[in-house]
Amino acid sequence: MEEEKEDSIGGNVIVLCRFRPLNEREAISGELININISDDNKNISLHSSTESGEPLKFCFDYVFPTTSKQNLVYEKSAKPIVEAVMQGFNGTVFAYGQTSSGKTYTMTGPDLEDPISMGVIPRMVSTVFDMISNSDPYIEYAVKVSYAEIYLEKIKDLLDISKTNLKVHEDKTRGVFIAELTERYVATETDVYEIMKFGLDNRNVGSTNMNSQSSRSHSIFIITITQTNNRDYIAKTGKLYLVDLAGSEKVGKTGATGKRLDEAKNINKSLTMLGLVIYSLTDGKSTHIPYRDSKLTRVLQDSLGGNSKTALIVTCSPALYNEAETISTLRFGMRAKAIKNTPKINREYTVAELKLMLAKLREEMAKKDRRIKMLEDQVKALGGKVPDVMIKEVKFDDEREIEHEPNKNDDYEEIIAELEDVRTKLAEEVRISNKRETEIKERIEDLTICNAKIVQLNQEIKFLKEKMPENDFSIQERENLLERLLVTKEALEADRFSLNQKIIDLEKKLGEKDAEILELSNKGPSGQSRNSINNFKDLLKSEREINSGYQKEIQQLRQNVSDLLNKRCPDAKINEILRDDISRKERDKWMEERKKIILDLQNRIDRVTELEVALDDAKDSYKTLESYMSEGERSLKKKTDTLERNLEQLTLMYHQLVSQKSQLGVDKQLADKRLHRIMDKNKSLDEENARLNSLYEQAEAKIAQMNNKESFHDKNPRASIGVLNIKKTIRGGNPSSKRPSITHSKSPFSED
Numbered sequence: 001m002e003e004e005k006e007d008s009i010g011g012n013v014i015v016l017c018r019f020r021p022l023n024e025r026e027a028i029s030g031e032l033i034n035i036n037i038s039d040d041n042k043n044i045s046l047h048s049s050t051e052s053g054e055p056l057k058f059c060f061d062y063v064f065p066t067t068s069k070q071n072l073v074y075e076k077s078a079k080p081i082v083e084a085v086m087q088g089f090n091g092t093v094f095a096y097g098q099t100s101s102g103k104t105y106t107m108t109g110p111d112l113e114d115p116i117s118m119g120v121i122p123r124m125v126s127t128v129f130d131m132i133s134n135s136d137p138y139i140e141y142a143v144k145v146s147y148a149e150i151y152l153e154k155i156k157d158l159l160d161i162s163k164t165n166l167k168v169h170e171d172k173t174r175g176v177f178i179a180e181l182t183e184r185y186v187a188t189e190t191d192v193y194e195i196m197k198f199g200l201d202n203r204n205v206g207s208t209n210m211n212s213q214s215s216r217s218h219s220i221f222i223i224t225i226t227q228t229n230n231r232d233y234i235a236k237t238g239k240l241y242l243v244d245l246a247g248s249e250k251v252g253k254t255g256a257t258g259k260r261l262d263e264a265k266n267i268n269k270s271l272t273m274l275g276l277v278i279y280s281l282t283d284g285k286s287t288h289i290p291y292r293d294s295k296l297t298r299v300l301q302d303s304l305g306g307n308s309k310t311a312l313i314v315t316c317s318p319a320l321y322n323e324a325e326t327i328s329t330l331r332f333g334m335r336a337k338a339i340k341n342t343p344k345i346n347r348e349y350t351v352a353e354l355k356l357m358l359a360k361l362r363e364e365m366a367k368k369d370r371r372i373k374m375l376e377d378q379v380k381a382l383g384g385k386v387p388d389v390m391i392k393e394v395k396f397d398d399e400r401e402i403e404h405e406p407n408k409n410d411d412y413e414e415i416i417a418e419l420e421d422v423r424t425k426l427a428e429e430v431r432i433s434n435k436r437e438t439e440i441k442e443r444i445e446d447l448t449i450c451n452a453k454i455v456q457l458n459q460e461i462k463f464l465k466e467k468m469p470e471n472d473f474s475i476q477e478r479e480n481l482l483e484r485l486l487v488t489k490e491a492l493e494a495d496r497f498s499l500n501q502k503i504i505d506l507e508k509k510l511g512e513k514d515a516e517i518l519e520l521s522n523k524g525p526s527g528q529s530r531n532s533i534n535n536f537k538d539l540l541k542s543e544r545e546i547n548s549g550y551q552k553e554i555q556q557l558r559q560n561v562s563d564l565l566n567k568r569c570p571d572a573k574i575n576e577i578l579r580d581d582i583s584r585k586e587r588d589k590w591m592e593e594r595k596k597i598i599l600d601l602q603n604r605i606d607r608v609t610e611l612e613v614a615l616d617d618a619k620d621s622y623k624t625l626e627s628y629m630s631e632g633e634r635s636l637k638k639k640t641d642t643l644e645r646n647l648e649q650l651t652l653m654y655h656q657l658v659s660q661k662s663q664l665g666v667d668k669q670l671a672d673k674r675l676h677r678i679m680d681k682n683k684s685l686d687e688e689n690a691r692l693n694s695l696y697e698q699a700e701a702k703i704a705q706m707n708n709k710e711s712f713h714d715k716n717p718r719a720s721i722g723v724l725n726i727k728k729t730i731r732g733g734n735p736s737s738k739r740p741s742i743t744h745s746k747s748p749f750s751e752d
């Protein structure tokens with residue numbers, strides 16, 4: 001069932017009040033109740049003849065004065081209800097009032113087929129067939145009618161008087177219903193009137209002082225309209241309850257005695273119970289509604305506070321003689337106005353709609369299969385095991401399947417909901433496992449990078465260690481060379497010193513000789529002296545020659561020193577000396593470099609130590625990770641086991657579903673075949689029916705002739721209606737379902 005979407009008349013019971021004209025007896029006294037009806041026909045103000053003070057106020061959805069015509073009553077009260085029924089809602093129209101207040105006149109009317117005086121029920125029937133003939137041709141209708149009465153707390157079937165005590169049942173799909181009540185398919189308005197007349201003939205009526213044809217029972221006429229849309233395959237069923245209640249009356253006034261008195265007591269009891277139910281529904285305190293205390297309230301359970309759109313017409317007499325009953329009726333109506341119903345569209349699943357659902361389910365299952373496959377792959381990838389599927393054949397007995405057909409969709413929905421639930425859980429677990437796996441992979445990557453760095457550093461350390469002796473050797477060689485150079489230099493310095501010493505000695509001797517010569521020159525020449533001078537000069541000359549020899553010798557010595565130096569210090573030597581400086585610088589540089597290398601080495605060693613510490617840490621965390629991993633593995637294993645079990649269950653369910661699906665397919669085919677057979681049978685039965693009808697009509701005509709137009713019904717009331725009850729499907733837009741004479745919606749007799 002679907003929640004109500006558009007509700008033109010809301011959930012409240014609509015209550016209308018109708019005053020009938022004075023009857024002949026009342027007209028004699030001509031005394032009327034002091035009543036004022038507001039201009040909008042919604043409010044009544046009543047000046048009681050017995051109570052002084054403020055007038056009594058009553059408010060209704062519409063108040064019909066005595067002059068109101070049948071057509072207007074129908075338009076205001078029942079038309080919105082029948083329209084709702086045609087949308088798939090349940091509807092109820094019922095009349096309540098004292099005996100002879102005009103209930104039957106309002107509900108049925110004096111003539112079922114008279115367009116002016118016909119009551120609410122025939123007008124509703126007319127509207128139903130009007131709407132069918134105006135609807136789309138792809139909508140198929142099936143209309144059924146039933147007729148029952150409640151008499152002395154027993155439900156009687158008016159279409160089969162052998163059924164005298166029917167029970168009221170209730171279920172989820174049908175709501176409250178009278179079990180085993182005869183249902184007749186109808187295809188035209190005439191069919192309905194025929195059946196109504198038949199039922200009316202079987203109804204309990206008895207005269208009272210108030211009404212010569214007073215109805216002593218509550219009558220319930222039920223029209224069930226099922227419509228199937230052949231485009232979207234949606235089927236809806238609206239049920240219309242048309243209730244004509246027995247009159248509420250004061251026993252003393254009616255002059256009832258014996259059986260009539262018992263009837264009156266019973267009627268009053270059931271109406272009192274109706275009043276009590278309405279009171280309980282509206283007082284805002286009651287937790288229990290006494291529907292089961294009378295048959296009437298039980299049958300009207302959905303109409304009062306349940307799944308129905310309900311209209312109540314309260315009928316009143318305007319005669320002062322009936323003032324007390326009228327006030328009581330008006331109060332009853334005011335109470336009922338506060339009842340809130342919860343009408344819903346009654347949807348049913350058709351075979352075609354079920355097929356559509358099945359197709360959707362198949363699609364859904366295919367999707368789920370793909371998902372299971374993916375999950376299985378993931379479980380496998382995580383190292384889990386996917387169990388081998390055990391295919392369990394589920395075979396259903398044909399009949400048993402069909403019997404349980406209505407619950408199958410529920411089962412599927414439940415199974416699919418369960419599957420969805422399990423798969424959501426699986427997906428969540430797989431997501432967590434994937435996350436863990438990614439984390440572990442990241443850690444392993446970190447460790448791999450650390451290891452690579454350590455290997456690189458070890459190589460660098462090894463290389464440096466290999467290079468160190470080479471460097472040491474080169475430094476030693478340079479130091480040896482340097483030492484040799486220093487020794488050579490010292491020897492050369494000593495040579496140069498001794499040579500310089502000789503030069504100094506020679507220069508000193510030369511200076512002494514020069515001084516002697518100068519002294520001799522200063523003493524002057526004499527003979528002797530001259531001789532001496534000459535001797536001296538000669539001496540000087542020789543001295544000079546000696547001196548010059550010395551000079552030469554010095555020169556030679558210098559040359560020799562130089563040569564010696566050149567000889568002892570060749571280019572290579574000079575180069576060596578020159579390189580001495582460079583070596584020193586280089587040595588300094590090397591020392592610097594060495595320091596640097598040692599420092600670098602130290603740093604690297606520190607770094608290695610650091611890395612070793614980091615490695616140890618990493619190893620520790622790796623170990624922790626490993627233990628964590630093994631823990632994870634354990635929980636993963638656990639989960640995998642759970643997953644495996646889930647998968648096993650899923651697989652089982654899946655195969656059950658597959659088997660059910662295929663079984664359903666077979667069933668659908670069987671159902672289709674059966675449907676075709678039934679349709680064929682239906683067709684031949686329709687033909688047979690038409691043939692029998694014509695025979696029947698011919699027979700009736702003959703009987704009518706034979707009995708000189710004497711009424712067949714008056715003399716021979718039928719125990720059950722003699723029409724074959726075959727389902728008559730009416731297509732929307734089919735004008736044959738309408739009687740051409742009744743064109744209610746545009747009635748020329750409308751009083752408005």
Ligand SMILES: Nc1ncnc2c1ncn2[C@@H]1O[C@H](COP(=O)(O)OP(=O)(O)OP(=O)(O)O)[C@@H](O)[C@H]1O
Nearest residue numbers: 020021099100101102103104105211214215246247
């Ligand atoms: N609105 C009306 N206009 C003309 N006549 C009416 C109207 N209402 C009722 N009557 C007449 O009053 C009489 C009693 O009406 P009716 O039988 O409908 O009353 P009732 O409430 O059904 O009585 P009961 O409870 O005994 O069945 C009938 O003769 C009917 O034709």
